[in-house]
Amino acid sequence: xGGQTIAxxxxxxxxxxxxxxxxxxxxxxxxxxxxxGTSGIIIDNxxxxxxxxxxxKTKFYMVIDHSxxxxxxxxxxxxxxxxxxxxxYGVGIYDVGVGVCHQIIxxxxxxxxxxxxxxxxxxxxxxxxxxVFSTGVGSTDxxxxxxxxxxxxxxxxxxxxMINGKxxxxxxxxxxxxxxxxxxxxxxxxxxxAEFYGDVIEKLSVESRFTISNMAVEMGAKCGLMQAxxxxxxxxxxxxxxxxxxxxxxxxxxxxxxxxxDVSRLSPQVAKPHTVDNVSAIEEVKGKHIDQAYIGTCTxxxxxxxxxAAKILKGKKIHPDVKLIVAPASRIVYLDALKKGMLDxxxxxxxxxxxxxxxxxxxxxxxVPADGEICISTANRNFKGRMxxxxxxxxxxxPATCAASAIEGKIADPRxxx
Amino acid sequence: MTTAITRMKGCARRLxxxxxxxxxxxxxxxxxxxxxxxxxxxxxxxxxxxxxxxxKVKEGDFIVSGENFGCGSSREQAPVSIKAAGIKAVIAxxxxxxxxxxxxxxxxxLIECDTDQIDEGDHLEISLENNRIKNITKNxxxxxxxxxxxxxxLLADGGVIEHFKKYGGFKxxx
Numbered sequence: 001x002g003g004q005t006i007a008x009x010x011x012x013x014x015x016x017x018x019x020x021x022x023x024x025x026x027x028x029x030x031x032x033x034x035x036x037g038t039s040g041i042i043i044d045n046x047x048x049x050x051x052x053x054x055x056x057k058t059k060f061y062m063v064i065d066h067s068x069x070x071x072x073x074x075x076x077x078x079x080x081x082x083x084x085x086x087x088x089y090g091v092g093i094y095d096v097g098v099g100v101c102h103q104i105i106x107x108x109x110x111x112x113x114x115x116x117x118x119x120x121x122x123x124x125x126x127x128x129x130x131x132v133f134s135t136g137v138g139s140t141d142x143x144x145x146x147x148x149x150x151x152x153x154x155x156x157x158x159x160x161x162m163i164n165g166k167x168x169x170x171x172x173x174x175x176x177x178x179x180x181x182x183x184x185x186x187x188x189x190x191x192x193x194a195e196f197y198g199d200v201i202e203k204l205s206v207e208s209r210f211t212i213s214n215m216a217v218e219m220g221a222k223c224g225l226m227q228a229x230x231x232x233x234x235x236x237x238x239x240x241x242x243x244x245x246x247x248x249x250x251x252x253x254x255x256x257x258x259x260x261x262d263v264s265r266l267s268p269q270v271a272k273p274h275t276v277d278n279v280s281a282i283e284e285v286k287g288k289h290i291d292q293a294y295i296g297t298c299t300x301x302x303x304x305x306x307x308x309a310a311k312i313l314k315g316k317k318i319h320p321d322v323k324l325i326v327a328p329a330s331r332i333v334y335l336d337a338l339k340k341g342m343l344d345x346x347x348x349x350x351x352x353x354x355x356x357x358x359x360x361x362x363x364x365x366x367x368v369p370a371d372g373e374i375c376i377s378t379a380n381r382n383f384k385g386r387m388x389x390x391x392x393x394x395x396x397x398x399p400a401t402c403a404a405s406a407i408e409g410k411i412a413d414p415r416x417x418x
Numbered sequence: 419m420t421t422a423i424t425r426m427k428g429c430a431r432r433l434x435x436x437x438x439x440x441x442x443x444x445x446x447x448x449x450x451x452x453x454x455x456x457x458x459x460x461x462x463x464x465x466x467x468x469x470x471x472x473x474k475v476k477e478g479d480f481i482v483s484g485e486n487f488g489c490g491s492s493r494e495q496a497p498v499s500i501k502a503a504g505i506k507a508v509i510a511x512x513x514x515x516x517x518x519x520x521x522x523x524x525x526x527x528l529i530e531c532d533t534d535q536i537d538e539g540d541h542l543e544i545s546l547e548n549n550r551i552k553n554i555t556k557n558x559x560x561x562x563x564x565x566x567x568x569x570x571x572l573l574a575d576g577g578v579i580e581h582f583k584k585y586g587g588f589k590x591x592x
Contacts, residue, residue, distance in 0.1 A: 024568055038492065049583060078454070137519060138516060141520070144578055144582055152568065222515055363447045385443070
């Protein structure tokens with residue numbers, strides 16, 4: 001038998017036997033959660049299973065992030081239902097204002113290298129950046145795991161993605177992953193695990209790595225895994241008391257494909273409406289009028305992202321026709337940004353700062369665009385209607401590109417501001 | 419023991435967009451965050467890309483699509499609202515992973531095959547025993563990818579909740 005990939009190893013470690021690609025593995029799950037768009041159905045289905053208790057109430061959390069504070073009676077009713085369930089069963093809940101699930105789950109130390117994690121949210125693949133096999137599932141799958149502590153997994157094939165070269169100034173991990181998705185396509189890794197390697201990954205901060213793993217699902221991947229190097233382990237030590245169990249791919253691991261990218265000459269990248277793989281270099285789209293710029297989300301709402309945007313916006317005013325919306329990804333990020341004077345910069349530039357959470361990314365509140373309006377956003381999806389209006393247009397880019405665009409009132413190259 | 423339906427007859431419903439139908443298009447976030455009743459959600463399926471679609475669909479219809487159907491968000495409201503609209507199966511060239519699990523978990527059948535020759539309004543008969551679709555309108559046969567045993571089992575049991583209640587856990591062998 002050949003060597004194992006990271007995905008095969010983590011799934012084997014959580015199953016009663018060594019598993020290989022194509023096997024169905026029944027695995028213990030280390031941590032699982034839902035958010036306010038998915039927890040309602042988790043609760044309903046958990047109750048349908050009969051008179052049972054959570055298998056381990058310390059391993060389950062609900063996060064109110066997608067629509068908090070609530071914009072409507074319907075949403076408030078779901079939030080109330082989540083709080084009541086948390087009280088009844090003694091499970092954890094992170095209420096309005098704690099932050100986006102994918103920021104706070106690693107930040108508050110719930111997941112460490114070697115873990116197997118599922119979340120009722122498609123961007124659960126984010127923690128692959130810290131060597132966690134984490135993947136999005138639906139609410140019913142989550143309810144089953146809440147009841148049993150387990151779920152079944154088909155062991156995926158793995159695509160090895162090598163990212164080499166030296167990132168040019170003004171080009172960030174967001175540009176790298178947009179470029180890769182543009183090349184591989186929206187279904188380029190469907191059903192598969194992606195493993196990211198290369199000089200570029202090694203040099204990136206852990207925060208920047210999260211951005212890459214976060215968007216693995218945008219090419220269909222089940223997870224977006226990286227090795228836990230010293231940088232990752234130091235980061236874990238700062239955030240978690242749990243013991244990491246780093247997992248490395250074997251030398252003889254079998255990959256379905258190896259894709260190589262050299263990003264030394266990469267320009268800032270932009271995904272155009274209405275698909276994430278509709279990617280162009282900034283040179284092809286700059287000058288396009290915008291009405292709104294959004295900086296935040298589980299993709300790019302971290303301190304480093306706000307810092308990049310603040311550096312560009314410092315002492316400047318946004319274009320009078322533009323609405324700039326900033327939503328820090330968590331309460332911790334919010335407070336750090338406040339202390340460092342970044343929020344001051346955004347507000348004085350003419351922007352608004354929302355409470356920590358998903359903000360307008362999912363189209364329920366906090367900046368729904370009007371018909372025909374164009375928004376440039378640091379989020380991970382630009383589907384038609386994503387921000388709440390099917391007649392609006394969403395472009396995806398890095399925090400630097402969004403900040404520069406807010407100043408100019410049109411899609412702008414951030415490199416002239418650095 | 420299986421009680422699954424092995425033969426289904428229905429009418430093909432095609433969307434204007436063929437590939438990469440994401441779950442935001444199936445049911446917009448505008449609705450999924452505020453409406454919990456599947457029947458209410460079903461009134462809004464595919465609204466952002468085809469506002470007339472929900473009204474057109476009849477009980478027993480099949481949705482027919484291209485590559486990567488169901489990509490994007492993990493929202494289970496997507497297969498739930500399709501099922502609540504009376505759709506008996508989605509037929510596509512390929513499906514995104516989370517949607518694929520979600521659909522079988524709630525007892526919605528997904529069929530993978532070449533869909534290029536199926537047009538809006540074609541009358542189809544799906545046979546899960548013979549792994550083929552008979553296009554009654556065009557008098558032609560299309561082979562389908564066999565449904566994996568685990569998914570077949572979940573479908574036969576009426577979804578993963580019923581499966582779990584029946585066996586007190588997962589039971590996929592035999």
